Amino acid sequence: MTIQDKDFHSINIFEYKAIIQGLRLVVSHGLSRVLIESDSSIAIAWILGKGRVPWKAFRVHHELRSILASLDAWQALHTYRKGNQVADHLAAWRTAPGQTTIGPHEA
DSSP states (O other), X not given: OOHHHHHHHHHHHHHHHHHHHHHHHHHHTTOOEXXXXXXXXXXXXXXXXXXXXXXXXXXXXXXXXXXXXXXXXEEEEEOOGGGOHHHHHHHHOOSBTTBXXXXXXXX
């Protein structure tokens, strides 16, 4: 595995963690029907069981699958960054270097 491969996996793991943060927020608000959209085709593949999840993401993957199993309905779709400007803006929004905090009133 090259350094670029490690970086590639790390970026996709961060995307995956962001998705699970969104799912936690959805569940905390009592919602049970979810549409997951991400510009990470790899993360969407992992959610749909179409890709091999790296071992570093297994704990997150297990939690994600558990949350999805508790929902009434869910769907995961790949969307291009240009078509998902809100998510792109939130991803760039920082309260402190290296930290992003999003509460229900900011979403």
